[in-house]
Structure formats: C-alpha cells, structure tokens
Amino acid sequence: MRPVRRSYDEATARGRIDGLLDAGTFREFCGPTARRSSPHLPALGLPVSFDDGVVVGEGRLDGRPVLIGSQEGGFMGGSVGEVHGAKLTGLLERGLDVEPAAVVLLLDSGGVRLQEANAGLIAMGEIQRAVFRVRAAGVPVIAAIGGRNGCYGGMSIVARSCDWIVVSEQGRLSISGPEVIEAVEGIEEFDAQDRALVWRTMGGKHRRLLGEVDALVENSIEAFRMAVIGWLEQPRPLDLAAVEAEHARLEARLRRFAECRDGLDVWRDLGVERPEEIPELDADAFNAVVASMEERDR
Amino acid sequence: MDHLEFEFEGRGHSPRRGHALVGVVGSGNLEVLLEHAELGGNCSAVVDTSIRGFDSLWERVLADFVDRHRLADVRISVNDGGATPAVVTLRLDQAAAEIREEQS
Structure with a gap:
C-alpha cells in the first residue's frame, strides 16, 4: 500500500516536526508545561500561547542528531516576539555545544510580532547572529518554507542567512509582504489582491528560478524530509x-x-x-x- | 481578557501520560493543555480567554468534560482566542483522548 502523503502546509508546527524526524525521537526544550509564554501580550489584552508559537528541541533525522525549531503559523501569524525569538536563538546556540548534523528551521512567519516590536526586532538580530555563529562552527543551518504564512520580514533575512533553503510552491519568501508593498507604494506598483501575481513574484518557484532557494518540493512532509536529509553535514562556505x-x-x-x-x-x-x-x-x-x-x- | 479558575470533583481515572497539548490559539480557536497533577483525585482548570463575561458557560462546559471522561488528578489549562462552545468541547475531547494514550 502506498504510504499516506501528509500535507506540509496543513500540518501544525508539532505535526511537521513529528513527520520530519525519525519516529519517536523528538525531545522538546521549554515545552508547553514550562509555560514560557509572552510577558507582553496580557498587558495588551491578548491571549498567549504556552509555547509562544514556536516548538524547539532535538531529535534524529535519518539516524543522525539534529536540532529543530518549528514556527506555529496559526498563532499570531508565526510572528516573532521576545520569548519566541529567545527560543530560536537558544536552539541555535545549543548547536555550538552539541555540533549536530544540522540545525533545521521550519519557518512559517510574517516576521516581527508588532505587539512586541522592539523586543521582536532585537530577537531578529540575535537569531541572525546565532545562525552565523553556528555556520562559522561548521554546522549547517537548513530552512524549510512551506506554510500558510510564508516567510516574511526579519524571518526572510534569517532564512537567507542559512546554508540551504527548501520551499514548496505554497511557500513564499520576501522581505515585505504584498499588503505592505501595496500600502507603501500604491496599488499601481503592486496589487496585493492579485494572488497569482503574489506567487509569481514571491512564490517558491520564482525563488527557485532566481537561485535564492536550493530546492523546490511538493507539498508533503516526506518531500521536505528527503530534501533536508540531503544537506545534513553539508555546510556551505562562509x-x-x-x-x-x-x-x-x-x-x-x-x-x-x-x-x-x-x-x-x-x-x-x-x-x-x-x-x-x-x-x-x-x-x-x-x-x-x-x-x-x-x-x-x- | 478574563482569567478564570475552577475546581471540580474528580471522577476516577488518573491519566497515563504526563501531559497532552492540542489546538492553536487563533481567532475562534484555542489550545488545551492537560497535565497529570497530584490534586487529591480532583481536577482544576485555568482559563485565559479574550472574550469576557462567559464564566458560568465555561464552568458548565468544563464540568461536563470532567464528568464525561471520568478524569481525576488532571490540571486543565486553556488559552482561548474566542472559540465557540462546540469548538471548546471538540478540543477538550481531543486532549482527553491524547492523555489517555499509553506513553510512547
């Protein structure tokens, strides 16, 4: 019987990790019972999430040790607040200590969480610096982009700081999102409602043709898994x-x-x-x- | 935001797993965290919700949940983005099914 293909973009952050890693090998750091939620959102009358919208931990991929982070696009658009950012930075810095076969980042984010703007902006700088430190130590950092939120703002800069990027057609990668460009430059410059235009200018295929990403795969967790396995222990020169x-x-x-x-x-x-x-x-x-x-x- | 806390009389079974998390905090959605806790056989619930003024409805939905699944020694924690009672019940049932599974 043919194995069931699991959609990458419909899976949650946890579902993507479960499907990507070798079965049963994932161990989470700072999991939901630790309740490391945002200290800023309650002051604004907004609900928090127990993991602040990102799951980080370690596991095995094709038998080899990896560190992995996965953004939950369903919580505030996968946006990076203070805790969310600190978890990603900590994950990357752990890569310096344990030297895994790769640090894998499953990105699904609109960028900085605007409700935590300053803390989120600082977090972006910290994440990017940590990516380069890990890379300088010879550990490859691999980004996967195939979620509903694509990869925008500061997270797009983080993605392009990595060794390798795999996308699906659904994945989009750009600094400014369609609505931002339309608001700033006008609808003559960019019509954010024109979804086909959005995909022709930011989508996975366009980014692959431009050479900004290294692989395009179908929208299945298994396809992402195979692409990531191909880059384990394969750092790019930095x-x-x-x-x-x-x-x-x-x-x-x-x-x-x-x-x-x-x-x-x-x-x-x-x-x-x-x-x-x-x-x-x-x-x-x-x-x-x-x-x-x-x-x-x- | 409303912060609600409830206590319920337990109904028998301590869970096998340490914890279970289901759902995502989004508009009309919620996350439910169930944890095994020493509560003298009872259950407790903490609800943080973006919608104010539904204390008694939350209490009834959660009391019904504890009763139907015959839970004991479970701490229920909810972060709610304005889910309807039907969605709340669905997520609670998913979490109960998960925490009953054998530890993998």
Whole structure:
C-alpha cells in the first residue's frame, strides 16, 4: 500500500516536526508545561500561547542528531516576539555545544510580532547572529518554507542567512509582504489582491528560478524530509570570498532585471521557454525545467 | 481578557501520560493543555480567554468534560482566542483522548 502523503502546509508546527524526524525521537526544550509564554501580550489584552508559537528541541533525522525549531503559523501569524525569538536563538546556540548534523528551521512567519516590536526586532538580530555563529562552527543551518504564512520580514533575512533553503510552491519568501508593498507604494506598483501575481513574484518557484532557494518540493512532509536529509553535514562556505561573490551576484541580478515588472518577465529573460506555463507545473515537471536550464548554462 | 479558575470533583481515572497539548490559539480557536497533577483525585482548570463575561458557560462546559471522561488528578489549562462552545468541547475531547494514550 502506498504510504499516506501528509500535507506540509496543513500540518501544525508539532505535526511537521513529528513527520520530519525519525519516529519517536523528538525531545522538546521549554515545552508547553514550562509555560514560557509572552510577558507582553496580557498587558495588551491578548491571549498567549504556552509555547509562544514556536516548538524547539532535538531529535534524529535519518539516524543522525539534529536540532529543530518549528514556527506555529496559526498563532499570531508565526510572528516573532521576545520569548519566541529567545527560543530560536537558544536552539541555535545549543548547536555550538552539541555540533549536530544540522540545525533545521521550519519557518512559517510574517516576521516581527508588532505587539512586541522592539523586543521582536532585537530577537531578529540575535537569531541572525546565532545562525552565523553556528555556520562559522561548521554546522549547517537548513530552512524549510512551506506554510500558510510564508516567510516574511526579519524571518526572510534569517532564512537567507542559512546554508540551504527548501520551499514548496505554497511557500513564499520576501522581505515585505504584498499588503505592505501595496500600502507603501500604491496599488499601481503592486496589487496585493492579485494572488497569482503574489506567487509569481514571491512564490517558491520564482525563488527557485532566481537561485535564492536550493530546492523546490511538493507539498508533503516526506518531500521536505528527503530534501533536508540531503544537506545534513553539508555546510556551505562562509568566508569573505563567499560573501563578496554573493554580493556581486545580487548586484548583477538587480541590473539585469531592473526593468522587469512581473515574475513572468524575469523567467522569460532567464530563458524559460514557456514562462506562462510555470505556475501550472507540478514539482517534478518544474524541477525538470530547472535542470534543463542548469544544463544549458553549464 | 478574563482569567478564570475552577475546581471540580474528580471522577476516577488518573491519566497515563504526563501531559497532552492540542489546538492553536487563533481567532475562534484555542489550545488545551492537560497535565497529570497530584490534586487529591480532583481536577482544576485555568482559563485565559479574550472574550469576557462567559464564566458560568465555561464552568458548565468544563464540568461536563470532567464528568464525561471520568478524569481525576488532571490540571486543565486553556488559552482561548474566542472559540465557540462546540469548538471548546471538540478540543477538550481531543486532549482527553491524547492523555489517555499509553506513553510512547
């Protein structure tokens, strides 16, 4: 019998960890019974969550030890408050002590929790600094993005600070969300109600074609698991030469696509043969397109 | 916000697992945490809810829950984002089913 495919985007933060790790190996740090909830939300008359919307702990993946954090998008949009951020920072810093095969971050977040704005902003800096410290120690940090909230704001910066990123088509990755861009720049610049446009400019396929993420998988926990396993114990170089090469790549990209108004324009410019068909392709067909382009550019 | 605390007379069975957590705090949803606690065979409940003024309804829903599942020595903790009584009952039942499972 074919095993049941479990949807990644419909699973809770805990369900994603359970499905991703080897069965029964997860051990949570600061779990719900510790009641490390937000000290700020009650003052604003808002309900708290026992885990402040993030689950952190350790377990095994393909038999190898990993640290893993998972944001709960259903609680305040996966937003990062003071406690939420401290749990992620602590998880990453533990990576310096135990040197796991990877630190895995299952991101599903709109960014800083605005009700805890200053504490949340500081937390973002702390998380990012911790990512780089872990990477400097040679432990790969892997981000997975496939939840309803995508990965926005400060968390998008954290994601792009990681060694590897796996997305599904449902996942979106961008600094500013559609509504923010529309509010700041006007509807002529960006129509946040145009969902197809949102996916063509921020969605997983667009990010994969631009080379900002390393793998696109179907919306199943098993597919995410296989992608993450492939990167265990595989850190990317993090030195001055790597950073300068990345800056040069981004500068060239900005110049090349400066006149593009839509993801479609970018894909056409990249040499995708039938760009208008990209949104309709399933993960396998899409990855075949990416592979043929990489073959051509080699 | 309302902070409510209740005590209920226990109905027999101490749970097998240490704790169970179900649900997510969101609009119209809630999280329920059940924990095994030494309460002399009784049950206690703490509810933090964004909706004010439903003390007696919470008390009746929780008393019915303790009664139906014949719980004892269980601490019930609820963070509520304005769930309806039907959703509250569903989450409570899910949590009770989980805490009754054998420890894995």
